[in-house]
Amino acid sequence: MAQAEDKGEENHVLLVAFSAQGHINPMLRLGKRLTAKGVHVALATTEIARHRILKSSSTDAKAAYLVAGIKLLFFSDGLSLDYDRKTNLDLYMDSLGKHGPSNLSALIKEHYTSPKKLLCLVTNPFVPWVSDVAAEYNIPCAMLWIQPCALYAIYYRCFNKLSAFPTLTDPDMVVELPGLPSMEKEDLPSFVLPNNPFGSFPKLFSELFRGMEKFKWVLGNSFYELEKHVIDSMCELYPIRPIGPLVPPTLLGLDQELEDASVDMWKSDETCIEWLTQQPPCSVVYVSFGSIVVLPAKQMEAIATALKNAKRPFLWVVKPPEFPTPDGAGQLPLGFLEETKDQGQVVRWSPQTRVLSHPAVACFITHCGWNSMLETICSGIPLIAYPQWTDQPTNAKLIVDVFKIGVRIKKEVDGNMSSEVIEKCIEEVMVGPMAEQLRKTAMALKAKARIAVQAGGSSDENIRLFVEEITSDSREKDDSPKVGNLSHEGQDKVRDKDV
Numbered sequence: 001m002a003q004a005e006d007k008g009e010e011n012h013v014l015l016v017a018f019s020a021q022g023h024i025n026p027m028l029r030l031g032k033r034l035t036a037k038g039v040h041v042a043l044a045t046t047e048i049a050r051h052r053i054l055k056s057s058s059t060d061a062k063a064a065y066l067v068a069g070i071k072l073l074f075f076s077d078g079l080s081l082d083y084d085r086k087t088n089l090d091l092y093m094d095s096l097g098k099h100g101p102s103n104l105s106a107l108i109k110e111h112y113t114s115p116k117k118l119l120c121l122v123t124n125p126f127v128p129w130v131s132d133v134a135a136e137y138n139i140p141c142a143m144l145w146i147q148p149c150a151l152y153a154i155y156y157r158c159f160n161k162l163s164a165f166p167t168l169t170d171p172d173m174v175v176e177l178p179g180l181p182s183m184e185k186e187d188l189p190s191f192v193l194p195n196n197p198f199g200s201f202p203k204l205f206s207e208l209f210r211g212m213e214k215f216k217w218v219l220g221n222s223f224y225e226l227e228k229h230v231i232d233s234m235c236e237l238y239p240i241r242p243i244g245p246l247v248p249p250t251l252l253g254l255d256q257e258l259e260d261a262s263v264d265m266w267k268s269d270e271t272c273i274e275w276l277t278q279q280p281p282c283s284v285v286y287v288s289f290g291s292i293v294v295l296p297a298k299q300m301e302a303i304a305t306a307l308k309n310a311k312r313p314f315l316w317v318v319k320p321p322e323f324p325t326p327d328g329a330g331q332l333p334l335g336f337l338e339e340t341k342d343q344g345q346v347v348r349w350s351p352q353t354r355v356l357s358h359p360a361v362a363c364f365i366t367h368c369g370w371n372s373m374l375e376t377i378c379s380g381i382p383l384i385a386y387p388q389w390t391d392q393p394t395n396a397k398l399i400v401d402v403f404k405i406g407v408r409i410k411k412e413v414d415g416n417m418s419s420e421v422i423e424k425c426i427e428e429v430m431v432g433p434m435a436e437q438l439r440k441t442a443m444a445l446k447a448k449a450r451i452a453v454q455a456g457g458s459s460d461e462n463i464r465l466f467v468e469e470i471t472s473d474s475r476e477k478d479d480s481p482k483v484g485n486l487s488h489e490g491q492d493k494v495r496d497k498d499v
């Protein structure tokens with residue numbers, strides 16, 4: 001019997017996630033770390049996720065309801081399953097915000113005899129209204145921030161008007177924030193720029209960051225040693241406790257944990273692993289733009305030309321657009337597959353974490369989604385950044401100027417990338433004067449990530465603290481936000497273990 005259904009058990013936590021693979025999986029991995037500390041966990045998300053999980057034939061029906069002991073529960077976002085959510089993102093977010101709260105509330109009533117048995121609800125940033133449902137049942141609420149802590153700090157300061165950000169009259173201003181390098185407009189998250197086309201996100205984030213007192217804890221999918229300056233900069237405002245990286249245990253050297261807690265929304269093509277095994281060590285350029293980005297035809301052509309001219313083995317994930325358009329967006333140039341059949345492989349969806357940790361892979365051309373970045377950091381390889389929207393421009397800035405593990409493809413004046421620049425970036429990270437240092441820095445970060453999640457590491461300690469607090473004081477009605485990142489002495493102890 002699944003834990004959340006065993007209505008007699010105490011110490012339940014309900015995680016609530018937006019229905020994207022890169023949002024659900026870090027939540028599930030947090031869930032697994034909580035279960036390891038004796039808490040019963042279930043995860044609720046919207047019906048579209050169940051539909052996608054079941055459609056991915058790599059997942060059997062059972063796995064759509066139970067993952068590593070975590071029961072999955074589903075509620076409606078108010079839209080039909082075949083609705084094009086990606087093209088109508090604002091309408092989708094509005095519908096979710098309108099229907100989500102009552103549907104989630106009904107789900108809680110149905111699955112928990114006494115909702116007060118829930119110690120805590122944990123939400124993530126695209127479904128911040130979960131805190132209102134928690135308040136309805138008088139249950140404390142936590143947020144798992146699933147992007148870098150840097151983004152948390154930027155949004156907090158932006159939406160609380162604590163710092164100046166670009167406006168229509170001053171679109172090019174440089175932003176200076178504590179704990180972060182100076183940021184130009186191409187380094188900022190697209191949602192804070194005056195030309196951002198998705199109105200629903202500034203609205204959502206503005207409400208979220210101006211009402212942070214609804215969250216008693218803010219946990220971050222990052223680790224202290226990766227983002228210490230910006231994490232420290234938030235201590236006096238609204239602290240974030242890093243508990244990550246929430247990636248598969250195999251990437252963290254946690255060999256005792258055999259089972260990953262994750263779902264697949266697309267079936268991965270395993271043949272690329274066999275192909276990788278035939279390639280020389282540290283030779284392959286891996287290219288992927290994640291689950292949602294669809295590149296215009298011109299940019300697809302630029303990548304194709306660069307890969308051909310680089311004359312290095314490549315593995316390129318070209319995910320067919322869910323709703324194809326006649327302009328060729330997201331599609332390979334004609335003849336490319338034939339021309340490169342002896343040089344590279346193209347797959348529709350890869351087993352990415354196995355790819356990144358494969359010894360044949362040398363570097364990753366990425367859209368800079370945070371899950372992809374954490375997986376790369378934990379694999380110790382350098383990145384080539386080509387960010388598109390949301391957190392990705394800032395993630396690219398972090399890669400180059402803070403973590404120092406990669407280079408960024410500079411856009412041309414028309415906003416596109418040229419094949420020559422991509423090719424130059426590939427050479428830079430493979431053999432250029434910076435290549436060795438980039439690899440060394442990447443390997444050092446990988447080692448730090450592993451230490452953070454091991455018993456007694458900074459992230460493990462933060463999880464321990466969180467569990468201690470939700471289990472001991474949820475009944476004490478102490479509503480103050482929990483300011484303890486791991487205490488500074490604690491952080492120092494962990495820092496002493498730095499590699």
Ligand SMILES: O=c1ccn([C@@H]2O[C@H](COP(=O)(O)OP(=O)(O)O)[C@@H](O)[C@H]2O)c(=O)[nH]1
Nearest residue numbers: 022290291292317349350352369370371372
């Ligand atoms: O071919 C692929 C491409 C991506 N992913 C996974 O999809 C997630 C993408 O999340 P991310 O935050 O990087 O980007 P998003 O897709 O949300 O933009 C990551 O965990 C990747 O490992 C995968 O398994 N196979």
Ligand SMILES: O=C(O)c1ccc(O[C@@H]2O[C@H](CO)[C@@H](O)[C@H](O)[C@H]2O)cc1
Nearest residue numbers: 020022146147292369370371390391392
């Ligand atoms: O399916 C959607 O509509 C969808 C999927 C993913 C989205 O955001 C991604 O989230 C990652 C974690 O926050 C982030 O790092 C990545 O850059 C985003 O693409 C949004 C909508």
